[in-house]
Amino acid sequence: MFPSLSIVRSAVCLVAALSLTSTEVPSKASVAAQKSKALVTYKPNGEMLPPSNYREWIYLSSGLDMSYSANPTDMTRFDNVFVNPDAYRSFLRTGSWPDKTVMVLEEREGRSKGSINKQGHFQGTNVMGMEVHVKDASRFPGQWAFFDFASPTANGTLFPKSAACYSCHAAHGAVDTTFVQFYPTLLPIARSKGTLSPEYVKESAAKQ
Numbered sequence: 001m002f003p004s005l006s007i008v009r010s011a012v013c014l015v016a017a018l019s020l021t022s023t024e025v026p027s028k029a030s031v032a033a034q035k036s037k038a039l040v041t042y043k044p045n046g047e048m049l050p051p052s053n054y055r056e057w058i059y060l061s062s063g064l065d066m067s068y069s070a071n072p073t074d075m076t077r078f079d080n081v082f083v084n085p086d087a088y089r090s091f092l093r094t095g096s097w098p099d100k101t102v103m104v105l106e107e108r109e110g111r112s113k114g115s116i117n118k119q120g121h122f123q124g125t126n127v128m129g130m131e132v133h134v135k136d137a138s139r140f141p142g143q144w145a146f147f148d149f150a151s152p153t154a155n156g157t158l159f160p161k162s163a164a165c166y167s168c169h170a171a172h173g174a175v176d177t178t179f180v181q182f183y184p185t186l187l188p189i190a191r192s193k194g195t196l197s198p199e200y201v202k203e204s205a206a207k208q
């Protein structure tokens with residue numbers, strides 16, 4: 001007979017704990033606190049505190065000078081998209097986003113002059129903008145909501161349902177109002193799991 005999974009797990013934990021010195025062993029309380037720590041926190045007035053460690057989440061993609069308007073802009077801009085690791089793993093299994101998914105879009109200036117660079121662009125150190133797309137059915141009537149952060153340390157304000165964010169994402173996002181068609185590790189999964197939105201399937205068929 002095989003040992004049960006929980007016995008194997010506790011043996012692994014024991015080994016892990018033993019390899020730490022006594023001062024490094026995390027207390028039960030701090031482990032529990034970490035586990036229950038919500039990814040994002042809201043203030044009583046509905047503002048969202050900035051998700052502090054999103055740079056340790058899963059990187060989905062960078063858009064370079066992506067624009068909803070056909071007019072060219074004179075500034076080079078990168079946007080980097082991150083998602084919390086649990087939601088990413090769930091997407092790999094199912095092709096869809098679980099409740100409590102948090103996605104961060106971070107904007108940075110694209111620079112070309114610096115160090116040894118002669119061509120192309122690299123990202124500047126200043127975050128020029130930050131937006132969050134969050135799924136929380138118990139909090140938002142449409143499940144998903146958008147927040148805007150004036151700076152990475154400022155609190156985020158909720159966009160009202162009438163904002164263009166909701167309509168464009170609903171009409172063109174490939175999976176559940178998110179732009180999976182631009183996230184190269186996720187698009188093939190959504191395809192194989194059959195979770196692409198009918199709108200996106202229609203839109204991409206018309207473009208071929």
Ligand code: HEC
Nearest residue numbers: 062063068079103105131132133146164165168178179182
């Ligand atoms: C006209 C269409 C359009 C509108 C309007 C729009 N977006 Fe997006 N959004 C996009 C596209 C395209 C991407 C993919 C970006 C990439 O690939 O880097 C995106 C990605 C995002 C993401 C990353 C997560 C996801 O859902 O894929 C966030 C967060 C986001 N947008 C926030 C906003 C906010 C906030 C607003 C409103 C102020 C907004 N967007 C308005 C097209 C739009």
